[in-house]
Amino acid sequence: MTRRNNTSSSSISQEGLINDADFLREIVQRVCQVLLDSELSNFLEAKPYERTESRKGYRNGSRSRVLKTRVGTLELLVPRDREGVFRSELFERYQRSERSLILTLQEMVLKGVSTRKVREVTEVLCGTDFSKSQVSKLTQDLDSELRSWRERPLEGSYSYVIVDGHFEHVRQDHRVFSQGVLIVKGINQEGKREILSVEVGITENEVFWSEVFKGLIARGLKGVKLVTSDDHGGLREAIKRYFQGCQWQRCQVHFKRNAMACLPKKERKALSRGLKDVFEAPDMIQAKSRLESLVEFYERRYPQLAYKLESETEEALACFNFPEAHRKRIRSTNGLERFHRELVRRTRVIGIFPNPESCLRLVTALAMEQTEEWLSGRTYLDMSLPEEEESSNVSQEVQVPVLNC
Numbered sequence: 001m002t003r004r005n006n007t008s009s010s011s012i013s014q015e016g017l018i019n020d021a022d023f024l025r026e027i028v029q030r031v032c033q034v035l036l037d038s039e040l041s042n043f044l045e046a047k048p049y050e051r052t053e054s055r056k057g058y059r060n061g062s063r064s065r066v067l068k069t070r071v072g073t074l075e076l077l078v079p080r081d082r083e084g085v086f087r088s089e090l091f092e093r094y095q096r097s098e099r100s101l102i103l104t105l106q107e108m109v110l111k112g113v114s115t116r117k118v119r120e121v122t123e124v125l126c127g128t129d130f131s132k133s134q135v136s137k138l139t140q141d142l143d144s145e146l147r148s149w150r151e152r153p154l155e156g157s158y159s160y161v162i163v164d165g166h167f168e169h170v171r172q173d174h175r176v177f178s179q180g181v182l183i184v185k186g187i188n189q190e191g192k193r194e195i196l197s198v199e200v201g202i203t204e205n206e207v208f209w210s211e212v213f214k215g216l217i218a219r220g221l222k223g224v225k226l227v228t229s230d231d232h233g234g235l236r237e238a239i240k241r242y243f244q245g246c247q248w249q250r251c252q253v254h255f256k257r258n259a260m261a262c263l264p265k266k267e268r269k270a271l272s273r274g275l276k277d278v279f280e281a282p283d284m285i286q287a288k289s290r291l292e293s294l295v296e297f298y299e300r301r302y303p304q305l306a307y308k309l310e311s312e313t314e315e316a317l318a319c320f321n322f323p324e325a326h327r328k329r330i331r332s333t334n335g336l337e338r339f340h341r342e343l344v345r346r347t348r349v350i351g352i353f354p355n356p357e358s359c360l361r362l363v364t365a366l367a368m369e370q371t372e373e374w375l376s377g378r379t380y381l382d383m384s385l386p387e388e389e390e391s392s393n394v395s396q397e398v399q400v401p402v403l404n405c
Contacts, residue, residue, distance in 0.1 A: 025072040032067065033076055036088055040079040043086050058082045067091065143357075146364040150198060154216070157223025158186035158196070159383065160326075161243075163235065164333040166340045169352045170200070170359050176352055181343065181363055182212060185336050189223070191381040193335075193374040195367045196221065200360045209238035217242060225387075226318060228330055230254045250315040252279050253332045262305045271298075271305075278313065279331065284320040323385035339370060 041047050046055040062077040067090075078088060165182040184197035197216055201208050227239050228249040239248055256275050260268040274294045281287035291313050299306040319331040329335060343366055353359040374380070 022072075025074065029074045029076065032074060032090060035090055036076060036078055039088050039090070040081065040086055044081060057085070060084075065091070142365075143361060146361060146368065149368050150364060151219065154186075154196060154220040154222075156189050158188050158194075158221060159223060159225045160187040160330050160381075161185070161196070161221075161224050161227045162187075162330070162333055162336050163227065163229040164336040164340060166344060168200075168347055168359055170356050171352055171354050172356060179356060179359070180208075181340075181359065182208075183336060183339065183367065184212065184216065185339075186221070187330075187381055187383075189383055191379040191383045192377075193371075193380050195339075195371045195374075198360065198364045198367045200356050200363065206234035206237045209235045210241065213238050213242035226322065226330060228333060230333065231258070231315070247318040247321065248315070249318040249331060250312075251332045252316045253334055255312070255316045259305065259308060262308065263302065275313075279316070281320075282324075284317065287317055287320060288314075322387055323382075325385055326381055329381060339367075342366070342370075 040059065044055060044057050044059070046052050048059065058081065060080045060082040062079045065076050065078045067074040067076055080086065162185045163182070164185075165180045167178045168181055169176050170179045171177075179200055179202060182197070182199045182201075183195060186194050186196045188194055197212055199208075199212050224243055224246045226247050226249055227243055228251060229235055229239070230251050231254065236248065252275075256272060259275065260271055263271055274290075274297070278287050278290045278294060281290055291309065295306045295310045298309065316331070319327045322330060343363060346366060347353075347359075347362065350358075350362070353362075
């Protein structure tokens with residue numbers, strides 16, 4: 001009995017601590033202070049009062065800095081070096097998405113399009129009220145930084161380019177529109193992933209896609225051998241125009257979904273297994289042989305599906321012209337879709353963006369952080385592998401017949 005009472009008291013005590021805003025703020029403040037001190041030690045290659053031959057400088061006091069977070073306002077002491085060279089990344093790299101989210105919520109409040117609940121959330125996130133002039137100043141500083149990143153020169157070559165997007169609700173001219181958030185990912189010559197472009201706009205026509213690709217080429221995009229995307233008419237035309245000589249890989253996952261929609265639900269699993277068998281063939285010859293068998297199987301009962309498989313599946317086989325170790329990661333847009341799901345998880349807090357600029361701001365900040373994580377992480381693909389022998393049967397300019405399933 002005594003043990004039960006102690007456990008209950010402990011649980012109540014822990015719950016009280018967790019719900020105590022000051023308790024959480026003090027913990028975060030202590031952790032951030034430790035990180036700041038550790039950053040300077042790493043920069044100087046020496047701990048406080050440590051005498052080493054590798055020391056690169058000396059400490060020179062500190063300055064106070066206020067950091068507004070979701071758990072309240074933190075009062076930190078930012079250490080300085082004698083030469084004034086040290087710059088902490090705590091206030092920049094790890095706070096861009098935080099500032100973007102706060103700015104978006106602030107704009108919703110100031111423009112009168114938010115609810116009382118959003119105002120409460122904004123005050124909790126920021127710990128204070130914001131005037132229009134404060135928001136304007138913060139917006140200008142952040143937008144300038146994010147614009148520089150979006151317009152940065154692209155150095156080196158990018159063998160693989162993957163394009164995907166999702167839609168967000170954006171308010172414009174007092175009406176709410178569904179606008180596309182387009183992300184272009186590249187895999188560079190070192191095998192590292194990098195988000196090359198972030199755009200928000202109406203993605204239903206070739207003009208939009210052409211502007212995106214034209215901007216990428218102007219920034220230095222080169223060496224593209226394969227572009228992977230969904231079968232979007234305007235996108236395909238733009239790819240043909242701006243990436244002449246490279247191959248187009250139709251996303252195998254999207255293709256499988258489109259093909260399965262042509263059948264009754266009870267028949268779809270068999271088709272899924274058949275297409276998986278084709279896409280996981282060891283080489284192009286066997287993939288085409290398995291495709292022929294699949295077409296013959298459906299030709300009598302579902303002639304439209306058989307025609308679709310015969311005329312369109314080769315568009316999803318371009319990855320067989322590249323190293324086998326690369327295929328699973330270049331044959332679909334799945335890797336990029338995972339990032340889109342993370343974006344949606346964060347943007348769900350907003351609901352409806354007050355304008356396209358606020359949407360672009362938040363998405364760019366998240367894309368910037370993701371790129372930094374990818375570039376500093378492990379190698380995604382081994383780019384030293386030789387390419388597979390190209391098959392003359394695969395063409396990047398297959399004419400797709402119109403088929404209503």
